[in-house]
Amino acid sequence: MTTDLTVAEELPEPRERLLRSWLGTTDHKRIALLTAGVALVLLFVMGALALTMRAQLAQPEQNIVDNETYNQLFTIHGSGMIYLVVTPLALALGLYLVPLQVGAPAVAAPRTTMLGFWLYVFGALAVLSGFLTSGGAAKEGWTAYTPLSTARFSPGAGTDLWLLGTFTSTVGMILIGGTVLWTALLKRAPGMTMLRMPVLSWSVVATNLMVIAAFPSLLAALGLIALGRMTPDLFDSNLYNIGYQHLFWFYGHPVVYVMFFPFVGAVAEVLATFAQRRFFGYKATVLSLLAFAALSMSVWGHHMFTTGQAADDYYSLTSILLIVPAGIEYFAFLGTILGARLRFRLPMLFALTFVVQFLVGGLTGIMVASPVLDYQMHDSYFVVAHFHYTLFAGSLFGLFAGFYFWFPKATGIMLRNRLGHAHFWLLLVGTNVTFLPMFWLGLGGMPRRVATYLPTDGFGTFNLIASIGAGIIGLGMLAFAANLVLSFVRRRERRAPDNPWEAHTLEWATSSPPPPLNFDERHPIPPIHSFTPLLDLRRERSS
Amino acid sequence: MVFLEVFERIFTFEIVVAAAVFVIILGVLVVALLLSRKPSGDKRKRDSHPLIEGIYALLLAGVAGVIVYVTASAHQDVQEGPNGYQVANQAGAIPVDVTAFQWCWRFDYADTAKSVTGTCREKDAGLPTLVVPTGKPVELRLTSSDVIHSLWIPDKAVKLDAFPHQTNTVTITFDEEGRWLGRCAEFCGPYHPSMHFYVKAVSPQEYEQWQQQGTPA
Structure with missing residues (x-):
């Protein structure tokens, strides 16, 4: 049946129809590349907003931007990175790889998936178009707490557009997450049992379960704000204000793991490939990912310790219990590389750094999950440092490990090694110089979301160091951009083989880039006896 | 000032635990990097060890339990009594x-x-x-x-x-x-x-x- 649907795409396309064939495609690989492409462009946009903020904060009492502008910058940086960059990148990784890894010719419900992409693009444009309105973009923070975000305290089209855009792109993410989950559960190739799915596919399954379960809560929360913008009196009752926070964080904590799990999966694949082994503790890892996802649904109140209206000890208990699944994943990472012959290629460098740097975010996460510490750290730069260690120093390093790893597969082009190394080292130095000082700023009493501070506060030195670090990150990202452009320009000299890294999973059995239906006569699906079919094949041949 | 005392006590406790975990994991990672240069090659056959994994999971649960116990009892100190x-x-x-x-x-x-x-x-x-x-x-x-x-x-x-x-x-x-x-x-x-x-x-x-x-x- 699937061949009937996609047969038109198998014919070679005339040039003038190329654009239309991309924008109306039903090929999961193209939808994923479009999503990731838009998200990568937005990553640079949101990064530019961050650099502007770091310039403003480099010294006390600066006036590079005023308070109102600064508030727009951190609101759009935060919401952009979460709703429009890292979540779409995480889901696009799954959309590209899961059908290939489970041996499916297409994603389930490809048109629905494509609709998800277009809703995402529309949402992103709506959020960003707030900058063009007279009152500027939204400026209530990515959390948009009520009643600050109601029309009484934040009038203007910027917030309306933010609501519309966030809502729309979140619907898009639910559609993409849902169809990929469907594919993994019901569209696997013969022989591909659930427990032969690669770790990345499992991580995406856990991710999409959270998307399905938690994202609708954000839609409800945004709907509540929309209602409040029409009838601000609604929030003259505490029930709605605290209720909004519950709805928001019921989404807001699982999304943290949505932006993390697919990169855990990517790091697992990269570590195993460059250790030339099967991933260690496969079943324990799968179980821990599912337990992690389940537990993530019960921790949201740890964002509300200081509200005086949450059962702090309960949420602290569930949050700290995350040590168990997280610890098992680390055990599996280390078990995979210990005693192996490692190849230190670029994806491996990013993956190994992810293991160390994410740990800083995770360990400080246990601190903020303890109410007595959170009473001091909440809404301070300590929290800013903590979540940037998880999201930037962690997830983004996992993302780049995956990016350098699968880019040749997706495009048929090998990226440049030297520029890649420049990217890696600048990012490694930059992230730590930027985010480490923020822990001390928070402990020293600097609140988050402040456009400036006084010379007497004593925040100047650490802020200056952080701003210099942000500049280093900026240089690293320029190296990344240059790498992409130069590799594309010289693509004929940089052709990628089918399996350049000697990796283990099905996507490496097909061509680079894969044919429209993923596998064909020249690239058939090999026999599947485990979660590493290509490794099994190599071992059979050598023995 | 009970709030500050409790904060400093628990912060010290968690920093020590976190530092220990960080050093252990970094140590294993460095050992893995050093071992990967050994000439004899990779001889490991098994790629899971359910017994060790199970014991390790229990150990993790124990660590989580200790942290929860220590921090939750400290939490009592800023909720009960004259201050809180x-x-x-x-x-x-x-x-x-x-x-x-x-x-x-x-x-x-x-x-x-x-x-x-x-x-x-x-x-x-x-x-x-x-x-x-x-x-x-x-x-x-x-x-x-x-x-x-x-x-x-x-x-x-x-x-x-x-x-x-x-x-x-x-x-x-x-x-x-x-x-x-x-x-x-x-x-x-x-x-x-x-x-x-x-x-x-x-x-x-x-x-x-x-x-x-x-x-x-």
Whole structure:
């Protein structure tokens, strides 16, 4: 049946129809590349907003931007990175790889998936178009707490557009997450049992379960704000204000793991490939990912310790219990590389750094999950440092490990090694110089979301160091951009083989880039006896 | 000052645990990097070890249990007794109604009808000062007249949100005389960065004098 649907795409396309064939495609690989492409462009946009903020904060009492502008910058940086960059990148990784890894010719419900992409693009444009309105973009923070975000305290089209855009792109993410989950559960190739799915596919399954379960809560929360913008009196009752926070964080904590799990999966694949082994503790890892996802649904109140209206000890208990699944994943990472012959290629460098740097975010996460510490750290730069260690120093390093790893597969082009190394080292130095000082700023009493501070506060030195670090990150990202452009320009000299890294999973059995239906006569699906079919094949041949 | 003591005690505890975990994991990683150069190659056959994994999971649960126990009992210390969050109507406590608003603070002393507020605009001069006596519990009853704010005294490790249509209570005893900066921690709009106040702890005599004469202490 699937061949009937996609047969038109198998014919070679005339040039003038190329654009239309991309924008109306039903090929999961193209939808994923479009999503990731838009998200990568937005990553640079949101990064530019961050650099502007770091310039403003480099010294006390600066006036590079005023308070109102600064508030727009951190609101759009935060919401952009979460709703429009890292979540779409995480889901696009799954959309590209899961059908290939489970041996499916297409994603389930490809048109629905494509609709998800277009809703995402529309949402992103709506959020960003707030900058063009007279009152500027939204400026209530990515959390948009009520009643600050109601029309009484934040009038203007910027917030309306933010609501519309966030809502729309979140619907898009639910559609993409849902169809990929469907594919993994019901569209696997013969022989591909659930427990032969690669770790990345499992991580995406856990991710999409959270998307399905938690994202609708954000839609409800945004709907509540929309209602409040029409009838601000609604929030003259505490029930709605605290209720909004519950709805928001019921989404807001699982999304943290949505932006993390697919990169855990990517790091697992990269570590195993460059250790030339099967991933260690496969079943324990799968179980821990599912337990992690389940537990993530019960921790949201740890964002509300200081509200005086949450059962702090309960949420602290569930949050700290995350040590168990997280610890098992680390055990599996280390078990995979210990005693192996490692190849230190670029994806491996990013993956190994992810293991160390994410740990800083995770360990400080246990601190903020303890109410007595959170009473001091909440809404301070300590929290800013903590979540940037998880999201930037962690997830983004996992993302780049995956990016350098699968880019040749997706495009048929090998990226440049030297520029890649420049990217890696600048990012490694930059992230730590930027985010480490923020822990001390928070402990020293600097609140988050402040456009400036006084010379007497004593925040100047650490802020200056952080701003210099942000500049280093900026240089690293320029190296990344240059790498992409130069590799594309010289693509004929940089052709990628089918399996350049000697990796283990099905996507490496097909061509680079894969044919429209993923596998064909020249690239058939090999026999599947485990979660590493290509490794099994190599071992059979050598023995 | 029980809030700060508890914070420092638990922070030290968790930093030690975190540092130990970090060093162990970094150590294993470095060993893995060094071993990967050994000439004999990779001889490992098995790629899982359910027994070790199970024991390890139990160990992790034990560590989590210890952390939860230590932090939850410390949490009791700032909820029960003479000082703490949601400790209210204590005999001898001085009730102060704290109202946060866009973008400053008002402190109403419920017993004496004395009221202090400011503009929070022109740096030091416009900042309101919450004057409290040392050695006596002060009951802050927090609310807001517009959006959500949060009262934070960084030097004392105290933070509690101020919600509209809701009162949150925290009772604090200041042991020593001094003056500390208070901040708004919850983002509340354009002048959030300058929404500061001072807490000034003075001797009980000086406090009485200030209450009666109204001269700034």
